[in-house]
Amino acid sequence: MKGRDTRTAVEASLRRRRRKEVLFRLSGLVATAVGIVFLGVFFASLIGQGASAFRQTFIELDIEYSKDVLAPEGELDLDYADFDAVVRNALWQEFPGVTDRRARRDLLRLVSAAAGFQLRDALLEDPELLGTRERVAVPASATVDMLVKGNIDRSLNEARRPLTDRQLEWIDQLAANDRLEMKFNTALFTNGDSREPEMAGIKGALMGSFYMLIVTIGLSFPLGVAAAIYLEEFAPKNRWADLIEVNINNLAAVPSIVFGLLGLAVFINWLGMPRSAPLVGGLVLALLTLPVIIIASRAAIKAVPPSIREAALGVGASRMQVVFHHVVPLALPGMLTGAIIGMSRALGETAPLLMIGMVAFIVDVPSGFSDPASALPVQIFLWADSPERAFAERTSAAIIVLLGFLLLMNLAAIILRTKVGRRW
Amino acid sequence: MPEPEPVKVLTLMEPTAEGTDENSPDVISGTATRRRRLEEISELTGKTVGQVRCKDPFVVAEDVNVHYGELHAIKDVTLEIGKRQVVALIGPSGCGKTTFLRCLNRMNDSIESARVTGRITLDGEDIYSKSLDPVALRARVGIVFQKPNPFPKSIYDNVAYGPRIHGLAADRAELDNIVHTSLERAGLLKEVRDRLDEPGTSLSGGQQQRLCIARTIAVNPEVILMDEPCSALDPIATARIEDLIDELSENYAIVIVTHSMQQAARVSRRVAYFHLGRLVEVDDTDKIFTNPQHKLTENYITGRFG
Numbered sequence: 001m002k003g004r005d006t007r008t009a010v011e012a013s014l015r016r017r018r019r020k021e022v023l024f025r026l027s028g029l030v031a032t033a034v035g036i037v038f039l040g041v042f043f044a045s046l047i048g049q050g051a052s053a054f055r056q057t058f059i060e061l062d063i064e065y066s067k068d069v070l071a072p073e074g075e076l077d078l079d080y081a082d083f084d085a086v087v088r089n090a091l092w093q094e095f096p097g098v099t100d101r102r103a104r105r106d107l108l109r110l111v112s113a114a115a116g117f118q119l120r121d122a123l124l125e126d127p128e129l130l131g132t133r134e135r136v137a138v139p140a141s142a143t144v145d146m147l148v149k150g151n152i153d154r155s156l157n158e159a160r161r162p163l164t165d166r167q168l169e170w171i172d173q174l175a176a177n178d179r180l181e182m183k184f185n186t187a188l189f190t191n192g193d194s195r196e197p198e199m200a201g202i203k204g205a206l207m208g209s210f211y212m213l214i215v216t217i218g219l220s221f222p223l224g225v226a227a228a229i230y231l232e233e234f235a236p237k238n239r240w241a242d243l244i245e246v247n248i249n250n251l252a253a254v255p256s257i258v259f260g261l262l263g264l265a266v267f268i269n270w271l272g273m274p275r276s277a278p279l280v281g282g283l284v285l286a287l288l289t290l291p292v293i294i295i296a297s298r299a300a301i302k303a304v305p306p307s308i309r310e311a312a313l314g315v316g317a318s319r320m321q322v323v324f325h326h327v328v329p330l331a332l333p334g335m336l337t338g339a340i341i342g343m344s345r346a347l348g349e350t351a352p353l354l355m356i357g358m359v360a361f362i363v364d365v366p367s368g369f370s371d372p373a374s375a376l377p378v379q380i381f382l383w384a385d386s387p388e389r390a391f392a393e394r395t396s397a398a399i400i401v402l403l404g405f406l407l408l409m410n411l412a413a414i415i416l417r418t419k420v421g422r423r424w
Numbered sequence: 425m426p427e428p429e430p431v432k433v434l435t436l437m438e439p440t441a442e443g444t445d446e447n448s449p450d451v452i453s454g455t456a457t458r459r460r461r462l463e464e465i466s467e468l469t470g471k472t473v474g475q476v477r478c479k480d481p482f483v484v485a486e487d488v489n490v491h492y493g494e495l496h497a498i499k500d501v502t503l504e505i506g507k508r509q510v511v512a513l514i515g516p517s518g519c520g521k522t523t524f525l526r527c528l529n530r531m532n533d534s535i536e537s538a539r540v541t542g543r544i545t546l547d548g549e550d551i552y553s554k555s556l557d558p559v560a561l562r563a564r565v566g567i568v569f570q571k572p573n574p575f576p577k578s579i580y581d582n583v584a585y586g587p588r589i590h591g592l593a594a595d596r597a598e599l600d601n602i603v604h605t606s607l608e609r610a611g612l613l614k615e616v617r618d619r620l621d622e623p624g625t626s627l628s629g630g631q632q633q634r635l636c637i638a639r640t641i642a643v644n645p646e647v648i649l650m651d652e653p654c655s656a657l658d659p660i661a662t663a664r665i666e667d668l669i670d671e672l673s674e675n676y677a678i679v680i681v682t683h684s685m686q687q688a689a690r691v692s693r694r695v696a697y698f699h700l701g702r703l704v705e706v707d708d709t710d711k712i713f714t715n716p717q718h719k720l721t722e723n724y725i726t727g728r729f730g
Contacts, residue, residue: 236536237536305573307569307571307573308573308575308576309534310531310534310569310573311569311573311574311575311636311639312575312585313531313534313562314529314531314562314566314567314568314569314640315562315563315566315585315586315589315639315640315642315643316559316560316561316562316563316586316589316590316643317559317585317589318559318589321589325585325589326575330576
């Protein structure tokens with residue numbers, strides 16, 4: 001009798017249970033789909049806007065490395081030679097009809113200021129060029145680049161677009177003569193920041209981020225792991241330990257700008273470290289990531305089965321040997337994961353860097369830990385703030401590079417983890 | 425502890441006596457009274473029934489008490505374990521067998537709330553004296569745990585770990601030798617000879633437990649503690665381990681915790697019965713299983729307990 005009751009009861013509830021399961025699975029599916037759609041939209045917009053920044057418009061000009069212009073006194077001095085005049089002459093020659101001063105100034109605006117530097121570099125590499133003529137592709141100005149990329153509306157009133165009717169005409173003429181050319185935008189990766197979009201690059205920010213992360217991981221990984229091992233394996237479990245644990249957990253939730261203020265007060269004002277330096281940025285980010293790494297490492301250590309510890313103790317291993325022969329190797333993958341999460345956070349952190357001066361406009365590529373530098377997210381912030389249309393696509397390009405950097409770090413973590421994991 | 429009626433004890437314990445000796449109730453009641461008196465003494469004083477002492481004692485525990493914080497886990501346990509003797513600790517779950525076992529190589533040190541009082545000596549040396557490092561003690565008193573717990577390393581490294589950290593082998597050849605003989609003595613060598621570099625965790629449960637035993641004997645301890653070494657194993661693996669215990673008892677003193685009466689009867693020379701933190705009765709195995717002195721022991725071994 002009782003058996004039948006169970007059966008009918010179960011059968012009665014079966015439909016309800018199945019429906020619940022289906023609903024739950026469906027909601028999970030919807031959530032995943034929404035997530036994927038958002039990710040897709042994000043990437044599509046990012047790549048759609050940023051991809052064009054990797055290509056740049058160049059204008060082919062007949063350049064004459066004239067001795068009269070470059071070395072009027074017979075001797076070529078690269079520091080003082082007037083390469084802009086060489087570019088100018090080439091333009092006058094290309095458009096002989098333009099003689100009016102204002103028109104000539106407009107004409108000059110088609111070519112980037114980088115053109116002179118490019119010619120100087122070419123001559124530096126090959127001094128034989130002096131006195132010769134050759135066709136050279138020099139970078140066009142950002143407005144020309146924008147027009148070629150279709151970001152400027154020709155139908156707008158002349159006063160409302162950055163190019164005049166005259167300039168449009170010249171550009172069309174150059175295009176008709178097949179003198180416009182799209183090339184890979186190497187400047188984006190080899191230059192520091194610049195006020196001219198076509199000369200602006202992320203190398204300075206990239207190097208700044210790189211130096212900063214080296215300081216950060218060099219400090220926070222060993223410190224964090226050591227702290228985690230001590231707290232988990234050696235520290236007495238008393239009220240002090242609880243207090244420390246609560247504080248570490250709180251520290252992980254402190255807004256990052258507070259760490260920036262701390263860095264400003266302690267490292268710069270009190271210890272007198274240089275402003276805008278990757279060293280200080282790295283120190284601040286190390287403080288920021290330390291709690292993350294400690295928490296992750298402690299969790300990884302806790303996850304090591306106690307039976308392994310007992311086994312090692314049982315054959316007479318000392319506490320140190322238990323920790324370093326057994327616990328740490330088993331916890332290492334988890335610790336590395338924590339470190340990478342921390343590093344990823346540090347790489348994307350902007351607010352604390354604003355406080356310690358890494359938001360400054362810095363043209364030079366830093367070559368050390370104490371050189372003034374910017375960082376990738378700060379560079380993105382700066383470019384996003386710029387009014388020029390050409391900076392918009394560079395912002396997206398910088399974000400793509402930042403994401404690529406992140407992806408690379410995660411990949412390294414996965415490789416490291418499988419390598420470490422395979423040891424036994 | 426419930427105080428049973430004498431009559432009830434009688435019917436429980438002496439069914440044959442009751443059946444055969446109907447004419448001499450005095451004899452029965454005499455036995456019952458004597459037993460009851462013993463039990464009362466035991467209840468009141470915690471004094472252990474039987475033979476706690478043995479000839480040629482190697483490990484001696486005197487009035488050992490263990491507290492886990494508020495919990496009084498072991499109460500006044502006195503027990504001697506002889507050289508080359510297998511002693512089985514039996515008793516219901518939570519009675520303190522394992523706790524007592526772990527006192528013998530100070531594994532309880534790693535439990536922060538545990539407090540051990542009393543005196544335990546190994547070959548005359550107080551193992552809880554300040555001058556003795558638990559690391560040195562555990563090299564002399566090995567332990568095999570309930571669940572096989574090989575290190576997530578190769579079979580070779582599992583066995584070689586102890587000798588390595590203690591510096592028992594001068595060179596690689598000697599270490600190889602130790603590993604091979606240990607595996608051989610643990611009866612595992614034949615099965616793993618060709619795959620010493622495979623992870624120890626890839627072995628079957630019974631093999632893993634024998635690997636753990638090999639790991640323990642590789643350090644060449646003087647005493648081996650076993651905490652229900654067969655509880656996770658099938659009868660075949662259990663039989664192998666029991667044979668192994670037999671062989672090992674020629675060289676080592678072995679203390680084994682077990683829940684299997686048959687196993688205790690098969691492998692041990694002496695049996696100690698624990699109940700609620702007290703050592704109720706210790707005696708030769710034959711005596712415990714044929715003629716237990718204490719009612720609690722008898723209840724337990726006849727399966728009437730709880």
